[in-house]
Amino acid sequence: MPELPETTVISQDVAALAAGREVLRAEVFRPDVTNVEMQEFPRRLVGRKLLGTGRRGKIIVLDFGDVVGIVHLVISGRVLRLPEWQEPDRMNTAVLEFDGGLVLAFTRLWLGYFDLYEFGEEENHPLISRLGPDPFSEEFTVDYLTRAFGRKANIKGLLLDQSVVAGLGNIYVDEVLFAAGVHPTRRANTLTPEETKKVHAATRDILSRAIDLRGTTFDSYHDAFGETGQYQHQLQVFTREGEPCPRCGTTIEKTRVAGRGTHACPTCQPL
Ligand SMILES: [Zn+2]
Structure with a gap:
């Protein structure tokens, strides 16, 4: 299971690949992968730029401006670059295509998820709202x-x-x-x-x-x-x-x- 270091690396990798790029397509494979309706998932993401990424505990935070993506890889989830767009399936549970031909799959989210929140509302996420201090924060003394x-x-x-x-x-x-x-x-x-x-x-x-x-x-x-x-x-x-x-x-x-x-x-x- 990715812990803090692995989540940090993946989050930084996603920023290196996709920050500044606009989402052209976004789909999830199953309704339980996200907290919004399946049709709502592309509606909220397409046309937005990934401004940056972050991490809260073992959760990857994707900053799309007014929308925040909360990705929890849990046990076996990964982020993979695909050669071209492909519809999500059981392995590639959520797929995002960015401009410039970049396609990222959030794979094997069998216990994980890719939730979408309005900016600021992510603090109400059931896991984030219960997190203690980050080990690199000033509160961790x-x-x-x-x-x-x-x-x-x-x-x-x-x-x-x-x-x-x-x-x-x-x-x-x-x-x-x-x-x-x-x-x-x-x-x-x-x-x-x-x-x-x-x-x-x-x-x-x-x-x-x-x-x-x-x-x-x-x-x-x-x-x-x-x-x-x-x-x-x-x-x-x-x-x-x-x-x-x-x-x-x-x-x-x-x-x-x-x-x-x-x-x-x-x-x-x-x-
Ligand atoms: Zn010893």
Whole structure:
């Protein structure tokens, strides 16, 4: 599933390809891909220019001026450049043609969607309205995390909660907790101030480096140019169960925490 770094890369790719271009055609394959009527989808987009793109948590935001596109790729969605216009189908769930012959398909939105909102109304989107601070925002401070961690819930579950921090998912939470030396099952309210500081720093550091390396590909993720990311080669614990810890040599363990496969070094992340 694309997390913050992958969503950032795709969003920047879409801007590089399509910003400043006018939409000539737009269609979705099924009514449940979007929040507007299927016929309304082209009516709202055709004739508008893509002014820019952004990201809210793991959601891509497309700025068409008076209209805002909210794209959630969820598990296996991708953005692909097609050689020419083709009607949307099960794979190419939403297709947009821009001037200059650029055709972008938002593929495999089986659980994802391409919603349209009036400018400003996107704050009412059910996911966006519940998002916590972005890790790169000014609100994301050590003090904020200290307050957010004042609960008995396990630290991994809290970091996965999009209302606590926007954009982290299973891969990067495991990597952040390893970098901070904090076991994923620790209760958040037992973290020392030093540990909270380390979680804060590791979150920004790991996400920035993952963006620089254009994300992590270990399943289906590719950028909008069809290329894989490179951060999978930097992963310290995620998908490395049974391998020696890169820091101390202890075997990395995989367990289930917060309902998710979780990787940790029992020595570097003591309980
Ligand atoms: Zn270790």
